Amino acid sequence: MLSRRSLLASAAASGLAVAMPRLAAAQTVGYSQFVNPMIGTGGHGHVYPGASVPFGMIQLSPDTDNARWDACSGYYYDDKTLLGFSHTHLSGTGASDMLDLLVVPAIGEVRIKPGTLADPEGSYRTAMSHDQEHSRPGYYSLVLPESGIRAELTASARAGLHRYTFPEGKDAHLLIDWAHGFRNYDGSATKIIASSIELRENQVLVGSRQVRQWAQGRYIHFAMKLSQPAASMTFYKDDTEITGATTYQGQSLKVALHFGHGLKGPLLVKVGLSAVDIAGALKNLDEDGLGFDFEAMSGQAAAQWDTHLSPIEITTEDIGQRTAFYTALYHAQLAPTLFCDADGRYRGMDKQVHQLEPGKANFSTYSLWDTYRALHPLLTIIDPPHAAAFAQNLIEQGEQSPSGPVIWPLQGVETFCMIGWHSAVVIAEAIHKGLPVDAKRAWALYRQLAFGRNTPGLNAYRGFGYIPCDLEGESVSKTLEYAYDDWAMSHMAQAAGDYMSAAILRERSRNYRNVFDSKTQFCRPRLMSGQWALPFDPRSMGHDSKRWWDYTESNAWQATFLNQHDLYGHIGLFGGDAAFEAKLDALFNAPSDLPPDAPPDMTGMIGQYVHGNEPSHHIAYLYAYCGAHYKTQARIREILKTQYRAAPDGMAGNEDCGQMSAWYILSALGFYPVDPVGGVYVFGSPLFPQARVHLPAGRTLTIRAEGTETKPYIESVTWQGRPWSRSWISHAELMQGGELVFVMSDKPNPAFGFDITDRPPSFQFS
Amino acid sequence: MLSRRSLLASAAASGLAVAMPRLAAAQTVGYSQFVNPMIGTGGHGHVYPGASVPFGMIQLSPDTDNARWDACSGYYYDDKTLLGFSHTHLSGTGASDMLDLLVVPAIGEVRIKPGTLADPEGSYRTAMSHDQEHSRPGYYSLVLPESGIRAELTASARAGLHRYTFPEGKDAHLLIDWAHGFRNYDGSATKIIASSIELRENQVLVGSRQVRQWAQGRYIHFAMKLSQPAASMTFYKDDTEITGATTYQGQSLKVALHFGHGLKGPLLVKVGLSAVDIAGALKNLDEDGLGFDFEAMSGQAAAQWDTHLSPIEITTEDIGQRTAFYTALYHAQLAPTLFCDADGRYRGMDKQVHQLEPGKANFSTYSLWDTYRALHPLLTIIDPPHAAAFAQNLIEQGEQSPSGPVIWPLQGVETFCMIGWHSAVVIAEAIHKGLPVDAKRAWALYRQLAFGRNTPGLNAYRGFGYIPCDLEGESVSKTLEYAYDDWAMSHMAQAAGDYMSAAILRERSRNYRNVFDSKTQFCRPRLMSGQWALPFDPRSMGHDSKRWWDYTESNAWQATFLNQHDLYGHIGLFGGDAAFEAKLDALFNAPSDLPPDAPPDMTGMIGQYVHGNEPSHHIAYLYAYCGAHYKTQARIREILKTQYRAAPDGMAGNEDCGQMSAWYILSALGFYPVDPVGGVYVFGSPLFPQARVHLPAGRTLTIRAEGTETKPYIESVTWQGRPWSRSWISHAELMQGGELVFVMSDKPNPAFGFDITDRPPSFQFS
Structure with a gap:
């Protein structure tokens, strides 16, 4: 597989060719057939x-x-x-x-x-x-x-x-x-x-x-x-x-x-x-x-x-699973899309024509609210040249765009689609993982967003520490997602040497606390006065849906778990591990009814967990942080089995430019990036007895999980042949290649990942 | 006195003449001689x-x-x-x-x-x-x-x-x-x-x-x-x-x-x-x-x-006091200084030459860090045309200045002297008091400062809620004064109809809490980590004075009381009235020693109260907020008597373009604006048996305090002939004119101003 990686690497180096290697490498396997x-x-x-x-x-x-x-x-x-x-x-x-x-x-x-x-x-x-x-x-x-x-x-x-x-x-x-x-x-x-x-x-x-x-x-x-x-x-x-x-x-x-x-x-x-x-x-x-x-x-x-x-070879007897897997890998590489001409000219985010420097490409169709979660992390493993090119390109597009850092850029135009500025996450992740992305240039761009941009919503976010629901729609989700973007930007600032800004943003990223109501244990819409808006129903889209939703394609059930970066702080809000675990259980066990005004995106429900839409995607992995990793294993296996089928209607919700597929790919391999910026992956429940991931420089990551077809639980793990008691692994470790062996069981092993020291890190600069 | 006011008013209307009425009004009294x-x-x-x-x-x-x-x-x-x-x-x-x-x-x-x-x-x-x-x-x-x-x-x-x-x-x-x-x-x-x-x-x-x-x-x-x-x-x-x-x-x-x-x-x-x-x-x-x-x-x-x-006529047998008083009134009207030519041209803050509109004037030498406290409030009473002209001029200068809202503008140049942006206070006060100042224009200028300006210190202030002392010098004082400026800007936003920004800034103005250490009950330098910096000595200028001071011309004793707008929130931090009162007592009774690196400005000490410098100026009035108004009376009388003398060395500290004098004038009259923006005055201890203040439209405010020469304490008060149990009065009330009678006593009356309902309002939009 070395030559394939080299090919990609040289394709990346030659710029425009990134998206279109001309030669079919002889070594590649004909996975298209699947x-x-x-x-x-x-x-x-x-x-x-x-x-x-x-x-x-x-x-x-x-x-x-x-x-x-x-x-x-x-x-x-x-x-x-x-x-x-x-x-x-x-x-x-x-x-x-x-x-x-x-x-x-x-x-x-x-x-x-x-x-x-x-x-x-x-x-x-x-x-x-x-x-x-x-x-x-x-x-x-x-x-x-x-x-x-x-x-x-x-x-x-x-x-x-x-x-x-x-x-x-x-x-x-x-x-x-x-x-x-x-x-x-x-x-x-x-x-x-x-x-x-x-x-x-x-x-x-x-x-x-x-x-x-x-x-x-x-x-x-x-x-x-x-x-x-x-x-x-x-x-x-x-x-x-x-x-x-x-x-x-x-x-x-x-x-x-x-x-x-x-x-x-x-x-x-x-x-x-x-x-x-x-x-x-x-x-x-x-x-x-x-x-x-x-x-x-x-x-x-x-x-x-x-x-x-070809970067991932799976071994499975299940043709449906194989089809689902390689189709997911196919869908995960349809976007972002090339958006520059053969002669290197392209239409920039300022609608002007620009000329690319040699060795560079420009792309479009970044569905960032979705893809920051798993698609870009997946690419950092299987296609670092593209992961780097996308991250660097997002910086350049933000520099060109009259509205600054990009949100959902489509064909040279900012659509402002969805909330937050999750391009920051993609860039911060790439920087953190050592990809060739210009951190100082990125931070020069995002610093203005972090501190200088002056809108009622951002001003409120910075002033109150939350967005009041009587000011703007989707205020709960915005508060939570802005907090996560602060976390991403804090890493960007840190990498650029602006340690002070990093510290400020790290602190500000804890603003999620300000929409958590400890009494009901839900993230709730909050008024300018500081009081919680009424009426409150955790299934509803907001306190006054005739005016606007307080949540973005979600309700309080999902939003309450919309935390990817400070899980231990988050768990503390609930009062500790037991309360948090109970709340997660309640999420998965709640009745699946939604109010009539719920958006069509909210599909693929398991209780009030909504796999068909992105805000839920990391939630099943959160049991790892309260020491109940076996419940993550069970839920991940359930989702893999019930939410993906090799059929035209086999996706639980919008594919979203690769995100739904990337979730499947990573989860099927056995790990998932709850916090892409943090650079660690939480284990789930590997779907295949064996998977081999071909990494740069000829390295191979082999994941084994013998008997996993009937044994969804992890009894124990070894990494490079040695016992591995942690419920997680870092990106740096994975990228060395080697053997990750899951000893599977048909019974849960509550001891696995229970110790505090075996739980995933969170809210750390590593 | 009507004609004098009319003269001033018409002088204001005719613009350049504001500073120089050509006619000596026959009705004026020859107070120059005093x-x-x-x-x-x-x-x-x-x-x-x-x-x-x-x-x-x-x-x-x-x-x-x-x-x-x-x-x-x-x-x-x-x-x-x-x-x-x-x-x-x-x-x-x-x-x-x-x-x-x-x-x-x-x-x-x-x-x-x-x-x-x-x-x-x-x-x-x-x-x-x-x-x-x-x-x-x-x-x-x-x-x-x-x-x-x-x-x-x-x-x-x-x-x-x-x-x-x-x-x-x-x-x-x-x-x-x-x-x-x-x-x-x-x-x-x-x-x-x-x-x-x-x-x-x-x-x-x-x-x-x-x-x-x-x-x-x-x-x-x-x-x-x-x-x-x-x-x-x-x-x-x-x-x-x-x-x-x-x-x-x-x-x-x-x-x-x-x-x-x-x-x-x-x-x-x-x-x-x-x-x-x-x-x-x-x-x-x-x-x-x-x-x-x-x-x-x-x-x-x-x-x-x-x-x-002539706006103030005092009755006193004490020639020294009379000289001190009228000299203070003289010093209070030397600055700001006219800064435009006879032909209406002037040098703007952009160093370019501008032409005034007819009826306008331009001024320089605004020592705002000092004068926002008492000089501008004094002018709103005795010379509203100038008070309005200064406030409006500050807006215009900020619009012209490349650095935006002004700090200490001198001869068309921003000196950036001292901390905060207290021009906001002068403008907000003028707006609140109904002077003809363009609130929308002001807010358009200050909004960018409030939310958009992007400096490490401001970013930290907004991000942490305080300025860490390992980031910037004078961080404690800056945090406290930025909080007060937030309060001023919140009023400005409110007046401009931007209610949301007003609410945000009102909330943000409570950032003072973030540098208050409830354990030592002092406002202290705080590190980025959130911890209090060590070593801590409340008399010192900071935790590492070789690097920089943590306080601006002050130490923790004075900074702990650097709150002018949210006194009840502030008192709460101490644990209530008794603790706050005890801390004020401790301030006035502490040894007056200062470390060798203390700035020369810290003079006029009573304990660790420093009358010679501005951060202390409102502190003796704070007893009113914890119900111990008689202690305000005693301390104000003490300061009036010991810190001002009719001699070349008779000022306790820098006169500061009228502030030290304005404190004297207002305190001698019997009231002081702890919060100029809030538009209320807290009573002190009137110095003269009678004072008459000539107000616009021919109204007169008469203040009587018979026997006050030997009786510093307020036994009771009447206003317009009716009993007045409050320890304060509003600007709007005072400006109606009428009779404010203090019944003085040689013994304190702890009941006066004790009831919660008789204490001054704070943190209110009135």
Whole structure:
């Protein structure tokens, strides 16, 4: 495996190639075969089934809908009609955008309106079924039952390639819908600020648009080449035919490419995209050097996936688990996405065009509120070059952004999605783990956020030590998450040598205490007056949900455990280990009912534990801190078994750009980063009898857990052949490689991890 | 008195005239006769004896020294030689600057070097004695024993007039030393960045210089006219004669004006100054329209003083007390000083030239760390137009200043002197008292200070809730004073309608608690770790005075009572009334010894109460809050009697631009603003059997305290003829006018002010 790591390392060193190693390393194992990209396309998983390379710019995928929560990815498994195939998709999000440049292959009469799921009549929507649908990493195909057209899709880093095989003897055309995009949930259209389409020599179609959807005002340009010429083209503006020009401008532009009966064999359509300009899109189209060679391109994509799936080898007899695991590893490497052109230009967070320094890349689609928890930690183990590149890139994006440190950057635009500034966590973790990230530069950026930014909420946070619920919505969750970000920033300051600021932020990170009500033992909304808001029901979203929620996609049950960094201080609030353990038990055993206004994200419930949404993700590991590690083991095993299935609706909730999958991967390996910044992992209950993790510099971490299939409990542990009484291990230790052996049992061993000295460290600068 | 108030009001309305009503109102009483400006020129009072009009730009006064702490004003009573007469002086400060344009009248050989106090030989220093020295408001005269020259000085708002009567038959000259200024305490010269002198037509001398002394880089220009022509002039650069030009430039420029034996009668020298330019200085010179008429000008100055001294009429048989009182009222109106030209131009805090809007004025020399306590509150009673103009001007200066809200602005430069941002207090008080000050504009300026400014100290204050003593010097005092400024800013925010910020700051203003050690019952230096620094001695300046002090010109004894706004919260920290009262008793009864490194400011000690410096000024009034008001009465009377005397060394400490005097005036009247922002006054022990305070709109406040000369205790009080059981009264009540009668006793009445409901409000938005 050495060569694979070296490959990645050199890819990282050469910058742009980070996201797209050109060679399929001979040593890699064909794990792509174990991936089923359909997992999570149903339920509330929100993933797309189409073609992308690891961290690629293009996600060429079918669109079944563009206007509702469960179709955030443009595709929902249960939908019965198809719109067409577009080039950009979000993986597992709960808000949406993108779906750029819809290509609709069809026969006969040209239909230019998209219709709706409910009323597809007369539109270009066509029936679809999963009978003749195939998806694997980097490849997607579908035969459309109404027309008989076979559509196949693949991608390279910056280009998408379509292959359409039309039934012989039919009048073939493609409709290109440049007004297509993710609509608002109320059905109102994507707002196109301006767009254009131009027909150039040799039937090269190019176009530009600026879209104001989730990302307000992002730019996207395309270039399209055809393997066979169209007999003619018809341009439409606002669904009316327009002629007499080669360039058209407007807000709703479409073009029909008429091939009549003249196609000889499959029609290949290649598309390059760029957020910079059309010239960039054209270069991106040609960058892979593979022209219209579909097999070469899909083969290269598969090889790249094999490379990216090979860092972890698991041994299991359970095909469902194996599929779930490698599909998770696949989903964990779809985002962040490459967001720079072949020539090194990119659209920065200031919406200006920048030129990358050699050896660097720029990325987009950082779902940080989710991914700081497990995805970025996972990458620090299996792909340190990308982990470092993302962390450093987040600093650069924050420097460029008019709003400073990034929250949820999408295609050069800050969406301000969710709460907190968890980019700080990703950066602090990378710094703490010794990745090449510029701590001083990071701290120069975040220092202003930590101390200087002047908003009512932040002022209240600093002034009261909490955000009053009569000031701002989601005040409890914000207080708790700002506290964690303070912890992250304190590490950043420490690394930058600003010890004083580090100490201040470390202290301020204990602000979580100010929303904990020791009487009810819940984190509760608190008024400016200092009093707890009434009425209080731990299942409710807040004290006055008509006005706003006090919790972010959660309620007091989950928020009460929203502490990742000062567990011993936290446990003290409850009155000690026993009370804390009892409260955790109560969480998992509470009735699972939620009020009617609960958000759809709150799924995957075990009691009031909500695995389908991120605020719960670390909670089952918290038993380790009160000495009841066996309860962590039991709960983790339960979650692994009940919340993930190898089926389209097999995800308990939104995949969230890799977070739900990364939880599974790490938990299945047997450990999880409750506090990513702290750099330690708490043991859970390893799912496989053996797993091997290939680390940098040729090291291998081997995890054994013989008999674990029927024995969920840890009897004892050895590390490097010696007894290991702790319920945790550090990142530095893991990264040495070696043997971590779990002796499993079908009965709990309450003594394991019970001693104070065996419990995980917390609130420590290590 | 109506017309006087109306005059002031209309003067305020007409702007520039604020500082210089042209007419001597016929109704005013000649209280100037009771003023002795020599009080405070000795001891550590630091005042100057020369001529100024109320709040005037010019302070034309003799200089005996320019290089040591007790000569901050340029004059020290015990000095035996004189340098000459210069035009600008600070009144009672502990840091110094100014002394612009020294004029040295002499006979015989020209001596151009200043010499020193210790070695005057061969220099232009000349012997001086107090035998033929006279000082009264707006007038100063001295006969120099060596030469027999009589020097007389007077001033209008922007010009100074000298009258020199040379002995007949002597070869007379004036030396003009344009390199003179306040030196560093080590004796090194004032740093002149650049200066120039030019001789214009009709022997008008003009010049400019930029000085980097306390105020780093202030500009000053002069214009000088003579009533009789000089026979010749000799220019010197670096003490070497230079010729052949009319303009000279350099860092040390002087000029000798030779009159030979040709003078006919007294020589008059008139000088205008400007921080803007020479044209401004020339206009300022001529503005008063009085030419060389010395009697008219000194008469006008006396009349202006009579006007400004007339708001308070006291009845007393004690001539010493009467002198002390009216001299205090005189000293209380020397600063802030006018800092704008006759044409409305002025040098702003950005060092740029600005033009005033009609009806406005600009001022300098705001010794805010001192004067927020009693001087500005006094002015809200006796001179609301100036109180409002100062508060509004502080907003404008903060808007102009590159460092934002002002701290100690001097001549268009922020000196950053002392700690905190007490301009906030002056502004908040003015707003609270209903003066015409723009609250929204103020809050827009201070909001950034409250929440946005990003310095290690402020970050620590907001993060830890205190400033750690291992981070910054004077951390205890800073924490306490920042807390009080938070209180002031919370009122500002409230008035501007930003209720949330008001609530945050109100809460944050309780940060004083974080430096209170309940075990020792002292405010103590605290480490970043949260622990109290060791060793601890309540008399010491700090735990490691080699590094820095932890207290600002104070020690733990005074700092422990540095709370002006949340007294009931503060008392709670001690454990209640009895403990707090005992601690106050302990303060006044402790041995008065101080460590060797204590600053010279800590004078006027009663136990460890330090009346000579400002942090103690409110403390004797605190007994009112624990129900032991009779102890306030006793201590106030003691301080009034022992800390002020009608003698050159009669001030207990630095006069500090009016603060020491304002304390005396208010306390002698019988009340004091423990919390200026809160707008209430705590009773003390009225000094005079009767005092009448003339208020706006013709109202009069009459305070009676029959027999008070021998009866320091309050037996009971009536207000408007009705019993008044409270130990306090509000500003709004006082400003209605009426009768406040104290029934005095020679025995304490512990019942007075004892009931909770009779104690002063604190920590209230009223």
